[in-house]
Amino acid sequence: MEPLIFEADETIYCDDPQKWFPDYIPLIPSDTIINKVITGFGATTTEITAHRNSIIILPNVATIHNKHGYHAETCNTFPVYEGVSADRIAAYLKSQTRYKKILTTPESFSKILEAFKRIGISPFNDYFVLTDEQHKQIQDIAFRPNITMALDSFFKFKDKAMISSTPIKPSDPRFKNFKSIKLQPTYAYTKDVEVLFHDNLIFALKDCFERYPLINQFVFFNSINGIQDLIQKLEIGNDSVIFCSKESAVYLKTQEYAAGEPYRAFSKFTPETCSKYNFFTSSFYNGLDIILNEAPQVIMISLPGDAKTHLDPYTDIIQIIGRFRKISEKQNPIYAEALHLVEYNRKPLNYMPQRQLTEWLGAGRNVYDTVLKLMYSNPNPLERNIYVDILERLPFHKVVANKWHLKRNNSMREADSDSYSTMYNIDYFMIDKIYEEERIKGYYSSPINLMAAYERVGISTSQDNPSFETFLNERIAPYNTEQKLNLRKGKRYSKENIKKIVLQLTDLDPIGGNNFEYDIATYKLTDPTPLIRYAFDKLGREKLAELDYSISKIKQALIDYDVKDGKNSHPVIDSVYNNFSTGYRISLKKIKETLQTIYDRHNIPAKAKASDIGQWFEVKQSKLVTHKRNTGDKTSPKKRNEERAYILLKRLFDIHRGLK
Structure with a gap:
């Protein structure tokens, strides 16, 4: 695309x-x-x-x-x-x-x-x-x-x-x-970029650092959790700084890469704050002038399985490399080397080609208008509330610009059925965003697609002076390499972090009567983790402790709270999405057991089937292969076990707004 x-x-x-x-x-x-x-x-x-x-x-x-x-x-x-x-x-x-x-x-x-x-x-x-x-x-x-x-x-x-x-x-x-x-x-302005495919980011990045051990490293990676894990596993915390958004910088300063050593993080770039290893999130990909006395090594990182780290050769790569400016006309080169590190994709990456996406959006609009018609033709206000909840969960709702058509007493509810799609405006920029996401996702579905995109960038800018001259490389880690990137470690919603925030919110209780001061203090504390503030206000400190500060248990408790309060008409959808994530192979047995637990929780008198998951996800049939030894016998050879499974490709609905 x-x-x-x-x-x-x-x-x-x-x-x-x-x-x-x-x-x-x-x-x-x-x-x-x-x-x-x-x-x-x-x-x-x-x-x-x-x-x-x-x-x-x-x-x-x-x-x-x-x-x-x-x-x-x-x-x-x-x-x-x-x-x-x-x-x-x-x-x-x-x-x-x-x-x-x-x-x-x-x-x-x-x-x-x-x-x-x-x-x-x-x-x-x-x-x-x-x-x-x-x-x-x-x-x-x-x-x-x-x-x-x-x-x-x-x-x-x-x-x-x-x-x-x-x-x-x-x-x-x-x-x-x-x-x-x-x-x-009309003059040459081509930039050299080495695209390095690898199977282990820790190993590949360390290898890149060792190419130029005496110069500063500038690493562009749009994952705070990933940056934290890289710094810890490479043991470079003393020589690292992170440039990120203000909210992320506040959060990082509460975290430690080693005992008593918080991360150094800044929301403003100056050359004076740079260190040996400099990490940048997407807040610094555009519009920034980086002028240095010495040419650094520039490293850009993409993980195919993590869409927020995807870098588009047409936009992101050009912008990142363009951040670096000459301190004088004599300075050459501006950077020692530019590399794009891309992990081989181990999981299936589902994306829609442009034509299919256009058909999907058209079908989504038809469904949205049909439900909207049912809402306006229903005189019962309680039932109209349920229709509103349905509309807000439909994928097409994301591209609707105005929301006034969902008001309960809308004067147009008796309008002719042909005019329902004119009751709202389309957010065309959101539609463009969806096309862009699917286009870029397609590049990361295979190395061939990504390299073809690099090649096409030159054609779209100038046949004679392409934006890039790309060099393909590969780095495979030794078989016994155990260190892998862990994007979950150091998560904002880890049990340890949730417990810390809850205790800090409890300490603010004495100023609860001063609404302005309390709101400012709690906003600063929970801005990176808004769901914890929401849960603290709804459920209370004791309940969060009872739930062992588990984010999945907290979300389920919030679902139950809103159902009891009459604010969630479709709790099964939220419970399913709280228990299943996209992009993973899950055995049919596990799916069936989890769905039965959800049915029982919400008093649904039905026997769960694994195929029921298709009501909430686009799925693909697969197999889950594991290798296990006999229990208690560590010397016996591992036996291959194969189970039928589904890959959950995409959610069909949105979650309740209070859980986002």
Whole structure:
């Protein structure tokens, strides 16, 4: 599946590597999506220095810190993110700064509009809005829902544009009249990347480190648990730092890589905070300028079985390598070596080709509209509540932009049946995100697919000057290597961590009467683990202790609590998803036993069958092979045992919102 890349309406050829973005586009035009191709080309700087008022939407706080650090003195930029109040923004807007330059995250965009409202000024005709790193609007929308609200506001401005080195074509019809511009270099800008397939990340990463033992290592890996485990198993805690989101940094500082030694974690990048081993999560993949005195080794890690670690050659790889800048024109190379470490996929990776995905979304919408029609035609308010719960669990609900059609007393409930799909708006960016996820998942279904994607990147950018020259390599660990990456170790919802948080919440009880102070304290404490705060409030400290701080038991207790409270009409769905995970082979016997326990718990008078699991998951028939010795006889040869099994590929419904 190809990415949603569009043919440019206009191509500007860049013939001189000494020239910058403003040499070709002095002022960014309105209603455009610009593919600048080259990272670090000076496009954001062009808008920051432009003689007009600007609001620049950047992908994350780390990028804001970076840009503000360069331009605060010369352009009086004003950073806006969590913790910056509307009053402070309003004070800046009323200041004597001639050209206002506001740098903001999508989530804080609403505060800027509130500040304008407070001072009685409309920004829609007088401010230029630039969305930088446009591809992140699509890639991040699934876990950053406020991006949608920022986009709605974006279209209200008369002058607006989007820009990226790796843009993704948006399907939103509001972009219909936007012009796409591509800046295509005619000079060589190819980057070398070694794609190294391996069967053991610990072994492969250690081997890579040993190639360049005297220089700093920059490792890009979007897994906090994985980074923790790497640091512990490689015993490099004293020489390691982690650059991640603010929430993850707060969490990591409560964890230890060795007795009495907490992790060093930062949400802001500066060269001074670097160490021998520097780990970066996805918060630092885009928009950051990394300028170092010495060329480092750059290592990027993907685990096929963990979708959040997947790196897209069309976007992520280009962006990560593009973070590194020359300290001077004489510096060559910028980095010693760039490697992409990819684990051989041991588990089946299910993905949908583009045509199949389009059919699936169409079928999902038909089902959604059918249930919506039943809800509106039902006069019983209690039964309508059940329909609402069903609608919120259907996969298509994720791509519905507005939720007002679910209100119990909606005045349109008697509307003609043909108009139900017009009662809600589609979140086109979420649909684009789903297509992107499936496309990238397809690359990691086999090494051949991934290497083909690397090859196609060059064709989609320039036939003569491809983005990458890739080198294929392989590293197989010795047979007796025991150290494997453990993504579960150090989990935020481990028993030890849950117990620690519960005790800390209990210590805050004395200030419970001071609502504001209590809310701030508990928010800071449980921001990385919101489910624990929810469970503490609903179930109480004694109940959590009784459940032995087990996250699966806590989730089941929350299901039971909501059923008793009349807030969960479909507890069996949640119990099933609490006991089964996708991507694993499970014997039919185990499935049958677990389902029977769930049926008994919810008083369902039925005898469980393994095939029942198909009501909640897409499944694939398989076999589970184990090798066991006779009990008590350690000298006897292991006997091969083969059982029928299912692989659980994909959930058919969503879990209750309180359990997310």
